[in-house]
Amino acid sequence: MGVLFSAASREFEIIRDDWLRSLEEIAARGAFVGGPPVARFEQAFAGYIGTSEAIGVGNGTDSLYLILKALGVGPGDEVITAANTFIATVEAIHHTGATPVLADCRSDDFLIDAEQVRRRITSRTKAILPVHLYGQIADMDEILDIARERGIHVVEDSAQAAGARRKGKAAGSFGIAGSFSFYPDKNLGAIGDGGGIVTSDAKLAASVRKLRNHGGEVRYQHDVPGFNSRLDPIQAAALELKLKHLDEWNRARRQVAGWYEHYLGPIGGIELPRHRGDESHAFHVYVVRVDEKARDRVRKQLQKKGVLTAVHYPLPVHLTPAFRHLGHQAGDYPVSEAFAGQILSLPMNIAVREEDVALIARELASALGAIHV
Ligand SMILES: Cc1ncc(COP(=O)(O)O)c(C=O)c1O
Structure with a gap:
């Protein structure tokens, strides 16, 4: 006997034939970066989450980092997040030059303790980054209240919570932006690395779209110094198929x-x-x-x-x-x-x-x- 810890290969079997067909289409078109599969998945994912935009990126660490960069988070700022999280959350804050400020989790459900978040707010706090740890939506009512009082952003690390909903509202759609990882064993997992950003803030979306692609949406037009962190079309095709399940x-x-x-x-x-x-x-x-x-x-x-x-x-x-x-x-x-x-x-x-x-x-x-x- 044996019980698998995760079943990414079982999920793959379910989409296998359709995904292989998409692969043939991608190869026939010869567009191996970006293209219709990415645009289609982005549209479907935004619709699923209930935001006006979704932006595919390279992975869930980049997605956090790019959101923070697009919000102007940098040296001298503080971002409050959970002490109990995967290290990527804190790495993303660190690499913007801001200081990660940690809040402990509650003793019953592992989620970030909003009361501790409140106590850690200072004049330098630029954002709160709650983590929907293990797949459960954090205490968003409290956290959004704190952020509203102080005029700071809430960015949700929804890497583990694709499809979780509270009173009908999806993880990732509570704050100014939500960040997803499509690492293969996530609830919505690609067949390699992938990440996604959701937001209904058009300015933030435009900024992230530029940052993920060398600072511009049009080739050789570089408006800001950017990065290369794009969702691969082969992954997007798998994700579009898996999203339906x-x-x-x-x-x-x-x-x-x-x-x-x-x-x-x-x-x-x-x-x-x-x-x-x-x-x-x-x-x-x-x-x-x-x-x-x-x-x-x-x-x-x-x-x-x-x-x-x-x-x-x-x-x-x-x-x-x-x-x-x-x-x-x-x-x-x-x-x-x-x-x-x-x-x-x-x-x-x-x-x-x-x-x-x-x-x-x-x-x-x-x-x-x-x-x-
Ligand atoms: C809570 C959390 N944040 C961020 C990440 C980073 O995602 P990725 O591995 O796609 O970079 C992960 C997943 O590994 C995660 O579980």
Whole structure:
């Protein structure tokens, strides 16, 4: 037996024939950068998210960076984001020259604590960058209120939350812009790297379109110093096809989460993730917590039984060598730090079946029962 952690290849099988046909069309036309597949996907994605524009870029790190650059974020500015996130969020802020200011996560749902965001606002704060971590939409009402009071921007790191909706509104459409990663195992994943920016701000969209393409939309017309970060048409063709399945696939993920709740609920020693029970969680990953003395041994035992798990993420950003220069100490973000030792991501993808979850629950119970902490 074996339960895959993610199922990008299963998703690929579903779009395979149509995607191969698109590839033939791209090759026949000979336009290997940009072109109709990118424009078509951008239009479809904007329509899906409910923004007036979507702009395809090279990956989800560039998308964050390009949004911040287009908003004029730079040296001397501060951008507040989550201590508990993938390092890319903080890297993007760093590379603009601004200072990343971190806020700890809440102790029940892993999401950025809006109260801490409020306390970290200074006269230099240029933007708040909430992360819809693990696929769940952060507390946008609070965060938008804080931003409105202070006249600062909200940029959503929606890399993990494609298709999550709160009261009908999609992740990425709350702030001035939303940033997506189409890394293959994301809920909307390409078959290589890819990223996307959504916004209804025409000026910001125009600026990002230039920045992603050497500073201009027309060849050899360079209005600003730009970058090369474009969504590949071969990826755009795959994404356009996958987008049509996204709601159904997110429903499948929520079903898997429901099974986990049913089968893991009665087992002692596991803390299940709190969520709102609606579409605001797209369950990019399903993260439980176990005693930190048991976590790594539990992982090994599950692996022996063919159940692959992961840890998102083993070290909070402020304790990584990359961001030591921010000057934080162990203890500065106690919730994120404690969680880093306890979290365990269980298989979550469209191929997980109820019997897989039942089996994972049995193995987890036996692994936890066998470990006396
Ligand atoms: C929260 C978050 N932000 C940003 C990124 C960066 O995306 P990419 O890997 O496409 O650069 C990722 C994904 O890896 C992510 O999970």
